[in-house]
Amino acid sequence: MSIAKDTPRPPARRGDVDDRWIARRRWARAGWTYLFMLLLSFLFLGPFLMGTLSSLKDDPNEYPPRIVFPQINPANISTAYRLGVAGGGGGWSGGLTPGADIDFSFRVRQPGGANEIPRVSVPARRPGAGLGAVRSRALANEYVQVDGPTVVRREGDVVTYRVKVTYPRLTRQQGERVFATLPDEQSGADFTATVGGQPVKITLDTPEAQQVQYTLGSNPQQPVELVRSGDRYYLAGPLIERTPLDVNLARGQTFEGADLPASDVQNFGRAQSFRNITPGILGYTFNNYQRAFRESVDADSGQSLFLRWTLNSFAIAITKALAAILFASLAGYALARFDFPGKNLLFLLVLFVQMVPLQVTFISNYLVLERLNLLNIWGLLLSTGIGAAAVFLMKQFFEGLPRELEEAAALDGATPFQTFWRVMLPQAGPALGALTITTFQGAWNDFFWPLVLLKGNLNLTLPIGMLSFREAYGAAGDYGLILAGAVLSALPVIVLFIVFQRYFVESQTGSAVKG
């Protein structure tokens, strides 16, 4: 505005332009500037906010896109909580546990004659697609009983029905509830599970329990609930992730609503299916986030890959940041303060390194690590190296510090390392802050080298994991999980940024202004 908008002709007489006229302009200009800044913020944050909001939707690709949708409706969230509690898995994480007793109601408009009672069922619907489809889990339909629907209320044409879904326990024993995991394979005659790392034998005291032992036993790493009575363990039943429900209306009937909106509607609105009637808040509003953790599992160990990718990213980023703090500042200090042969050559090399694309050096580095059998996350950790840019930054910083401190330390008989460690490094707080954060951010977001190195691994970093999400789900247009993963993988850097933004801004603008 200061350039183009400010080309007034000089007033005929100064007195004509009074102070109020000028003040009015100043206020108005401030208003426009803030408006402009707000617009910029929308523009810069828009895609990210849209992605975050849509990651809560059942179908982020819905067209036209809605800003207000069932998953963020407080009434639905509180119902999801109630149903989660009823399912026994808790109001937050949801799920279906032995002994659960769930009431689920829905309303149907039945104009004269269409009095047939709708059919409801818990279908055999396997959770997960893409990466998660390989995993086998106990399904609700094998364990629950569905009663109803029974008519609760009639208001004109609209009939309210209630379905009762119960999950009877598979044991008659009473005692302490114990959570356990089934082994990868049932070997031998006994049915066993792992409790706190120890294998235990499970007693199947009812015909129902004996009936399910083979189907249940074929789910590796399946979590189950046991009852301990005396020194024996009895099977209460598996912990089931979700409870799907289908409602099929007769011809002439229309669906008026339910405790939770249906997740899929087919057959002209007469087939309403609910992905999960025991979702809990995480399973309902944050379903895609839960999926990101649950569906990306290692087929062998059953562990969540997404969790491991996150931990890997943290480990790599922290290691890189620590290496930068220690080694880059040592090297930068040496370049700034010591005189040694080849110093100028080394400095030129530092500048040169920053210009050579990674694509030149990656093949040799790949071969070196291949020779060491380190084409995995450990190789990535080892090959972090020390960034030339980091050394450059620290050199510039130390050159700006006065020499008096070091001279005083030297007079006191400090060794060069003591001088560096005790005197100079503590002075470098701001530069180290900037260095740590930019290194952390760079490592967290690093893409090319981890992609090359971790090809064929399951043990990835988050950005490469996101690429595998994209490959597994993108083609099918299942963006819910991709967006949830993207948001989750961006969160740590955003938090880090908000906490330490002072250093961020200083480091980046600082290096720019100094050129």
Add this chain to the structure above:
Amino acid sequence: MNTQRRQEITTALIFLAPFLVTLAVFFVYAFVRALYFSFTDYNLFNDPTLVGIKNYTDIVADSLFTTALANTLLFAFITTFLQTVFALIVANILNQKIRGLAFFRTAWYMPSITSSAVIGLIFLWLLQRRGIFNYLLTQFLAYAPVIGTLALVLVAAQVVQVLIERARRLPASWFDPALASVSALVAIALTWLLTSLGVVGVRDVPPVDISYYATTARIGGVLPVPLATIIAQNTFTTVPTLMLFFLAGLQNIPRALYEAAEIDGATKVQQFTRVTVPMLRPVTFYVITTGLIGTLQMFDQVAIIGAAAPLAQRITLAYYVYSRAFAGGVSEVGLATAAAIVLAVITLIIVLLQRRFFVADEAQT
């Protein structure tokens, strides 16, 4: 050489040791080896034999390489140009004493701190055929009459007001902010009135469904559309940071320079070209240099778009190197490294040329 000097050298070496080791293994050795591989027929499994400059002549004859080269240069120059110009313009608009800048600054940094993978996926989602971006375009077209009315009334009201003020011999500029506020209010009120009277209204338009990835279309017959989406995305993520660089640079320019220029009778435009631009030269140099180095190595988004777009529409040199080395059935390391060396040489030449021009410019002024 006395003992003190020898001691200094030893200390320096000890301090530098970790850095020198990684530099030697992961850079110098790797660089020399890449140079060597580029003159051999190495394919990860054979013993490399020297083949002279065959790899270089082969890639020049490879149409995929020339496509990648053209894409890379287009991408680097357009992106660097756009991000620098946009950042400079926005920084100039914001270069005022404003409260609350720190808050907005935090918000604006967001695109540049999130990873290319995250932003890439979000853009992939936004730019689907029935995605948010096309939806917004559809809405814009539908509301075009209303928006047009609003804009027309705004401009008309502003012109009328400025003419009145000038008739009263007040120094109102065409962009006078106070008058613009009044014009905006008038425009909103009148548009609202016209809409409720049904004179203008929302049109029915078919949903826009431009395909941004699965397409062979080229903008202006040159720039592939998928590549243009990467340009847009990269500009989007870098403008906020660069803008803050420029803003810091602008706020470091002493006010006295502008005052002196004003006394000498320089217009605002002259002040911009004669004071602002030369004073911003160090920042501009940094922004353009890092911009060029970064954009010449574009790889991430190309990989993330993946099979969604045809290879020729998105391939860059960095991706060419990667696909020759790893993505195909065979690893043509010789070809890959030759292409990588070409990329390095181009980077070096562009940076040196850029440096030369900037330094020469500075000598003149």
